[in-house]
Amino acid sequence: MSLARPARTRKATAAPKPAKKTARNRQGPRTAPPADRSAAQHRANLLESLLRIRRFEERCVELYSAAKIRGFVHLYIGEEAVAVGINQALTSEDAVVSTYREHGHALARGIAAEAVMAEMYGKATGCSGGRGGSMHLFDASRRFYGGSAIVAGGLPLAAGLALADRMRGQNRVTCCFFGDGAFAEGEFHETANLAALWNLPLLLACENNLYAMGTALTREHAQTDLAMRAASYGMPAWAVDGMDVEAVEQASRRAVEGIRTGTGPHFLELRTYRFRAHSMYDPDRYRGKAEIEQWKDRDPVNRLMERMRENGEPVDEELARIEQKITEEIDHAVEAAEKAPEEPVENLLRHVTSASTGPVS
Numbered sequence: 094m095s096l097a098r099p100a101r102t103r104k105a106t107a108a109p110k111p112a113k114k115t116a117r118n119r120q121g122p123r124t125a126p127p128a129d130r131s132a133a134q135h136r137a138n139l140l141e142s143l144l145r146i147r148r149f150e151e152r153c154v155e156l157y158s159a160a161k162i163r164g165f166v167h168l169y170i171g172e173e174a175v176a177v178g179i180n181q182a183l184t185s186e187d188a189v190v191s192t193y194r195e196h197g198h199a200l201a202r203g204i205a206a207e208a209v210m211a212e213m214y215g216k217a218t219g220c221s222g223g224r225g226g227s228m229h230l231f232d233a234s235r236r237f238y239g240g241s242a243i244v245a246g247g248l249p250l251a252a253g254l255a256l257a258d259r260m261r262g263q264n265r266v267t268c269c270f271f272g273d274g275a276f277a278e279g280e281f282h283e284t285a286n287l288a289a290l291w292n293l294p295l296l297l298a299c300e301n302n303l304y305a306m307g308t309a310l311t312r313e314h315a316q317t318d319l320a321m322r323a324a325s326y327g328m329p330a331w332a333v334d335g336m337d338v339e340a341v342e343q344a345s346r347r348a349v350e351g352i353r354t355g356t357g358p359h360f361l362e363l364r365t366y367r368f369r370a371h372s373m374y375d376p377d378r379y380r381g382k383a384e385i386e387q388w389k390d391r392d393p394v395n396r397l398m399e400r401m402r403e404n405g406e407p408v409d410e411e412l413a414r415i416e417q418k419i420t421e422e423i424d425h426a427v428e429a430a431e432k433a434p435e436e437p438v439e440n441l442l443r444h445v446t447s448a449s450t451g452p453v454s
C-alpha cells in the first residue's frame with residue numbers, strides 16, 4: 094500500500110466482537126474492485142471524479158464573486174482525492190455523514206452537480222430544497238446525511254446510524270468525514286470510545302489538512318499524530334497520503350472490508366491540504382505562500398495524471414473528453430439553477446414541526 098509512511102495498524106485492545114451473522118455478511122465484503130473494469134479505465138474514472146469536484150468549485154468561486162451564491166462557502170480544492178478515494182470503497186447502501194466542506198463529498202457520492210448547484214443558489218430544486226445552501230447538502234435517497242456547520246457534530250450522528258444498522262442486522266458501513274479540528278472536541282473522543290466499545294461499523298475519515306480555520310495543528314495539539322491518538326481508543330488506525338487518490342482508495346477498501354467482517358470501527362487520517370482559504374471570507378494570513386506551493390506540487394489531479402502517463406495510458410485524450418463532459422455538466426447545472434424557482438413563501442413552515450407523533454421511519 095502506498096501510504097505516506099508505513100501503515101501502522103494498531104490492533105484493538107479488546108478482542109473484536111464477532112459480527113452478527115446475516116445472509117449478507119456471510120457473502121463477504123462487497124467492496125472488491127469490479128473485475129471487468131481495467132485499471133486504466135478505473136483511473137480515468139477517478140480522474141473524472143476529481144476534476145468534477147475541482148471544476149465545480151472553481152465555478153462556485155466565479156458565481157460567489159458575482160453574488161449569485163451567498164453565505165458561507167468552504168472549498169475542498171486540493172482535498173478531492175479523499176472524497177473520491179473513500180467513495181470507491183462504499184456502496185449505495187452505506188451512509189455518509191459530512192462537514193461544511195462537503196461539496197466534494199456530495200459530488201463523489203453521486204449527487205448530481207445540478208442538484209448541488211441549485212442548492213448553492215438556495216433554489217427549491219436543490220438537494221436540500223434550497224434550505225441548506227453550501228454547508229447543508231443532504232440527500233437521504235443516497236444515504237448522504239448531510240453537511241453540518243458544527244465541528245465534530247456529525248460524529249455522534251454517524252455513530253447512531255452505524256448502531257441502527259447493526260441493531261437491524263444490516264451489513265452497512267457509515268462513513269463520517271471530519272477535520273483535524275474535531276480532535277479538539279469532546280464529540281470526537283466520545284464517539285471514538287463508544288464506537289470501539291460497541292464495535293460499530295463506522296469508518297472515521299479524518300481530513301487532516303493541518304489547519305482548523307487559522308490555527309495550525311502544531312499550535313493547538315501537543316501530539317499531532319492523529320492516527321496514533323485514535324488508535325488509543327482500541328481501533329485500527331492508519332495515516333494515509335490524502336493527496337494520492339489510489340492510496341486513499343486502497344486504504345479505504347482495506348478499512349471497509351475490515352468493518353464489514355465485524356472488526357468494528359476503523360480510523361483513517363487522510364493527510365491532505367486545502368489550496369484555498371478556509372472559507373470565502375478568510376484572508377488566509379496564517380500560512381506562507383511557499384507552504385501552499387509545496388503542497389500544490391502534490392496536487393492529486395496532477396499526481397494521478399502522472400501515474401496514468403507512467404502506465405502509458407492516453408491521458409491527453411481522456412482529459413479532453415472529461416473536461417468537455419464536465420464543462421457541459423456544470424454549464425447545464427448553472428443554467429438550471431438560474432432558472433429554478435425559489436421555494437414559495439407558503440411552504441416556509443414545512444419541515445419545521447411535524448404533525449406526526451408516531452415513530453419516524
Ligand SMILES: Cc1ncc(C[n+]2csc(CCOP(=O)(O)OP(=O)(O)O)c2C)c(N)n1
Pocket residue numbers: 194242243244245271272273274275300302304305306371
Ligand atoms: C463546535 C464548533 N466550534 C467552533 C466552530 C467554528 N469553526 C468553524 S470551522 C472551524 C475549524 C474546523 O477545522 P477542521 O475541523 O480542521 O476542518 P477544516 O475546515 O480544516 O476542513 C471552527 C473552529 C464551529 N463551527 N463549531
Ligand SMILES: [Mg+2]
Pocket residue numbers: 272273274300301302303304305306
Ligand atoms: Mg482542518
